[in-house]
Amino acid sequence: MTPRRRADTAERILDSAERLVQERGYNGFSYADVAAELGVTKASLHYHFPGKAELGEALLVRYTERFECALEAIDASTGDPAAKLAAYADLYGDVVRGRRMCLCGMLAAEVGTLPEPIRRAIVVFFDASEAWLERVLDEGRVDATLEFSGTARETARMLVGALEGAMLVARPYDDVERFDESANRLLAGLRAAS
Amino acid sequence: MTPRRRADTAERILDSAERLVQERGYNGFSYADVAAELGVTKASLHYHFPGKAELGEALLVRYTERFECALEAIDASTGDPAAKLAAYADLYGDVVRGRRMCLCGMLAAEVGTLPEPIRRAIVVFFDASEAWLERVLDEGRVDATLEFSGTARETARMLVGALEGAMLVARPYDDVERFDESANRLLAGLRAAS
DNA sequence: GTCTATACAGCGATAGAC
DNA sequence: GTCTATCGCTGTATAGAC
16 A cells, blocks of 8 residues: 555655646647656656646546536536536636636647547546536526526537637636636627516 | 658548537546557557647647637628628538537536646637638628627627527537527627618 | 758657666 | 656757758
């Protein structure tokens, strides 16, 4: 049995790699970057994650798990559907305020260079996000606090893309305001007129 | 005087590099890739573009020029503002149908690893796009064919981000429909109720 | 304007000592 | 579990012949 004092080395590797991928992309970071940041050697990283592909997969699994936990926390709150949407958008806002891109949005851009298991894991993330949004949108339509044309699924897909894109475009401006503004526009367009 | 038979080598380099960046990203392509595709050596590329940074800048200049020409062509058409927005979205659709990402969207993701002049050129592209959209949105509000809350500028920014994001998320699914669906949702939300 | 040849740094990855 | 040492490859870039 390994005596585990927190934080686990594997976990620290994931923390470092996650930030690097979100800032620089999968093809823009290396084992050497992570090793330098953690003060260990590259060889040590290979003990925890055999190769870059496996590290990438582990990154996605953890990221998706945490995101789903955040969605559950929103569900457990007392807000109406509009408030839940605002809380959802705020999850993205947190990422932007950390000067990062969504991990999956970043990898979606680079998907042409990524191993197939990673592509599939990106799809799992977006599917989960859309399914949650679809449910909240349906709730809002039922209780008439939200209004939108088209199906809840279509609108959910539009929203995921729109928020990812708002993060993306804000990057070259290094301007958090630009993201917030777009997120507000998006949510305003869904609130019932009443 | 150099006798220029079409297509110019520099132009062919740009064509190849542009496609590679749009598919794989700036950090996901190399001079070797372009050289192989064109059947020349890497050294030959350095004659036309001293370094990768200069090649990247040239890519952005040409891309932005062409995009602005496409916007002028839409302006010259006879459509109403809603039709112009649809034509604008279709420019993005063309890129998606070519299984590419917008050059500037791709570079926006990787901006953390790019030279400063490239970052500035990305901003120029988005600024131009937003300015055009703002004008069309204002026209639509004046003639009451478009309806939206907030300012035309805010809505323009939201739209640019939303369309970029719709392209981005469609990539891991390799699904053009997903983009079209989101673009339609977005435009539907702007059309006047009348 | 394109070539051969090469420099040199960085990459992901492995073997084997400790 | 981390280290040193190293491998084979690819990356960007340059010098100089043609």
